[in-house]
Amino acid sequence: MKILILNGPNLNLLGVREPGIYGSCSFDSYLPLLRERYPAVDIEYRQSNIEGELINIMQETGFSYDGIILNAGAYTHTSIALHDCIRSLKCPVIEVHISNVHSREEFRRHSYISPVCKGVICGFGLDSYRLALEALLC
Numbered sequence: 735m736k737i738l739i740l741n742g743p744n745l746n747l748l749g750v751r752e753p754g755i756y757g758s759c760s761f762d763s764y765l766p767l768l769r770e771r772y773p774a775v776d777i778e779y780r781q782s783n784i785e786g787e788l789i790n791i792m793q794e795t796g797f798s799y800d801g802i803i804l805n806a807g808a809y810t811h812t813s814i815a816l817h818d819c820i821r822s823l824k825c826p827v828i829e830v831h832i833s834n835v836h837s838r839e840e841f842r843r844h845s846y847i848s849p850v851c852k853g854v855i856c857g858f859g860l861d862s863y864r865l866a867l868e869a870l871l872c
């Protein structure tokens with residue numbers, strides 16, 4: 735099984751950025767733990783701050799991989815282009831957020847991508863990614 739974890743804008747700053755909201759662990763420290771826990775899953779990881787690059791990466795992987803776990807960051811709340819991309823792909827996409835977007839500012843409550851994702855997991859810190867992986871394994 736091959737899956738992609740794709741992080742969007744500012745998520746390269748995990749561990750440094752607003753630790754009270756996103757925690758103090760970087761994604762690079764978290765990823766080996768996830769890979770260790772799921773040795774049978776081939777987990778590729780990519781991050782980009784650029785909307786078009788996220789689309790390019792999803793187009794490259796979304797027809798051959800078994801699933802994509804996507805944290806689109808703030809593009810979640812703004813991007814019709816990501817919505818259109820996700821609905822064109824063959825593999826399931828799970829929307830993930832580290833924070834509980836529904837308990838924060840009003841503008842974070844709307845997602846352009848939720849309607850075209852298989853499901854949404856938010857609010858469990860970095861464990862949101864593992865829960866999404868579990869969902870893909872079902």
Ligand code: DQA
Pocket residue numbers: 743744745805806807808809810830831832833834835842
């Ligand atoms: C986020 C929530 C978004 O609203 C925010 O813009 C992010 C991170 C999360 O993982 O909680 O960049 O996607």
